[in-house]
Amino acid sequence: MRRAERGMTxxxxxxxxxxMLFAACGLLTLERQAAQEGRGYEAEVRLRLLAQSEAERAAVQLEAGGALAGLEMTRAGCTLxxxxxxxxxxxxxxQAFPEDLRTPQxxxxxxxxxxxxxxGEDRVLPVRSELRVRARMRKGDDGYVWLGWMP
Incomplete structure (x- = not known):
């Protein structure tokens, strides 16, 4: 082999x-992005489960006829x-609000x-850092009755 050919090789x-280095950097970037999306999804699911459990806890208190069962839902709503x-x-x-002002029960x-x-932590919050869940209740003779989740 000549000297010039060795240089070209x-x-x-x-x-x-x-x-290969450029491809490896691209794969590393994609992997980091996928991991961050996974953490964001996990945080969103945890937030939704927290909200749903608090709604169910309030519903159980209202269904049980506890101290909050006598609470009337006004037009402005009430804080549970x-x-x-x-x-x-x-x-x-x-919070609790009347579903329809014509039927406040x-x-x-x-x-x-x-x-x-x-x-103290530099953490990126997920896209949906605030979440709301809604549930329907109906006032019966002995307290409120759970009717299910609202969209």
Missing amino acids: SLLGMMLLGV LPERMTDDGCKVSV NGKIIVTAHAMAPR
């Missing part, structure tokens, strides 16, 4: 290594649970859950 080898922070850094509040529970970034 080295140049082609370096170019091939550069293309003031805003509080959970252990994992989420704010949650529970039917009501809806609205739970708002909001994910907060922990202090």
